[in-house]
Amino acid sequence: MGEVIVITSGKGGVGKTTTTANVGTGLAQLNKKVVLIDTDIGLRNLDVVMGLENRIVYNLVDVVEGNCKVKQALIKDKKHPELFLLPSAQTRDKTSVAPEQMKKLTDELKEEFDYVLLDCPAGIEQGFMNAIAGADRALVVTTPEVSAIRDADRIIGLLEANEIKQSQLVVNRVRMDMVSRGDMMSVDDVCEILAIPLIGAVPDDENIVISTNQGEPLVGSDCLAGQAYSNICRRILGEEVPFLDLSESKGVFGKLKGLFHK
Amino acid sequence: MALADLFKKKSSGNVAKDRLKFVLVSDRANCSPDTMKLLRDDIIKVISKYMEIDPEGLDIQITETESENRNGRVPALYANIPIRDMRHSSR
Numbered sequence: 013m014g015e016v017i018v019i020t021s022g023k024g025g026v027g028k029t030t031t032t033a034n035v036g037t038g039l040a041q042l043n044k045k046v047v048l049i050d051t052d053i054g055l056r057n058l059d060v061v062m063g064l065e066n067r068i069v070y071n072l073v074d075v076v077e078g079n080c081k082v083k084q085a086l087i088k089d090k091k092h093p094e095l096f097l098l099p100s101a102q103t104r105d106k107t108s109v110a111p112e113q114m115k116k117l118t119d120e121l122k123e124e125f126d127y128v129l130l131d132c133p134a135g136i137e138q139g140f141m142n143a144i145a146g147a148d149r150a151l152v153v154t155t156p157e158v159s160a161i162r163d164a165d166r167i168i169g170l171l172e173a174n175e176i177k178q179s180q181l182v183v184n185r186v187r188m189d190m191v192s193r194g195d196m197m198s199v200d201d202v203c204e205i206l207a208i209p210l211i212g213a214v215p216d217d218e219n220i221v222i223s224t225n226q227g228e229p230l231v232g233s234d235c236l237a238g239q240a241y242s243n244i245c246r247r248i249l250g251e252e253v254p255f256l257d258l259s260e261s262k263g264v265f266g267k268l269k270g271l272f273h274k
Numbered sequence: 275m276a277l278a279d280l281f282k283k284k285s286s287g288n289v290a291k292d293r294l295k296f297v298l299v300s301d302r303a304n305c306s307p308d309t310m311k312l313l314r315d316d317i318i319k320v321i322s323k324y325m326e327i328d329p330e331g332l333d334i335q336i337t338e339t340e341s342e343n344r345n346g347r348v349p350a351l352y353a354n355i356p357i358r359d360m361r362h363s364s365r
Contacts, residue, residue: 158290158297165298194285201291205298 014122022163024134038245040095050100063227111145118146180211212244
């Protein structure tokens with residue numbers, strides 16, 4: 013029996029979809045059978061980040077309403093034969109699906125898949141309630157900014173209230189140059205404030221933008237963000253992986269050093 | 275750099291951390307400024323029955339305290355109530 017993981021944040025634009033795409037792809041690279049569900053009804057995005065936007069026939073609402081079988085709606089990834097996407101509906105709204113229906117769907121999918129990842133919409137309304145309905149555990153994504161952290165704190169409270177036992181933190185878009193100047197909260201600061209276990213910190217890396225442009229998640233690639241996501245995936249499987257030193261090759265000194273090392 | 279920092283104002287990262295800690299405590303306690311005002315007035319009323327206090331100097335806030343039986347910190351109501359005269363209390 014597989015596990016259902018919801019990727020959530022409260023605030024929009026902190027990297028839920030990017031995290032879902034990369035963690036899902038990374039778990040598939042580790043030979044797990046994975047399905048990603050975009051639960052943001054009306055604002056479909058995970059398909060473009062995965063580069064699968066041209067293959068959509070059926071969507072989440074079609075499945076829930078019984079217009080098609082689950083299997084018919086699942087889109088196979090371009091590279092990984094054991095990775096699938098269930099896209100969201102673009103022309104409907106959040107009320108098209110109820111929490112009980114989502115739970116039934118995820119219960120069914122985890123019979124067959126090792127991991128069911130749910131990309132949660134921003135906010136704490138029905139879309140959020142739908143996304144967490146069937147979740148066994150949660151990844152809470154935040155950035156080292158006051159607004160994102162405050163919203164993450166609210167989300168952590170709601171996850172607890174809804175009896176999701178295990179919530180782990182992803183600190184995204186960390187800029188070590190700013191942290192070392194004292195102009196950004198460090199990963200430790202964020203963990204201290206939110207008081208849930210850290211599962212990974214991801215640096216602010218321009219390769220993320222490039223990979224999103226191309227519709228190919230960068231997990232597993234050579235860059236720091238790619239490694240950070242791989243490590244998160246291994247930690248999800250229960251492996252103990254030391255945390256990356258994100259200060260690598262940042263700033264003029266680091267860049268120069270990097271030049272000479274390569 | 276470190277020496278210069280001593281004379282400069284607090285770094286913005288630390289400002290952010292301190293502000294967040296403060297705002298999250300009241301977020302978590304789910305206690306609005308209005309509620310705090312009502313609570314404050316009631317505390318003054320009750321304590322004044324027993325002793326003369328200085329309502330201007332009264333300071334109440336929701337903070338955090340280390341918990342012994344649960345891991346980590348829990349919210350706590352902190353009140354500092356200056357007493358002017360104990361004479362009521364002897365009765």
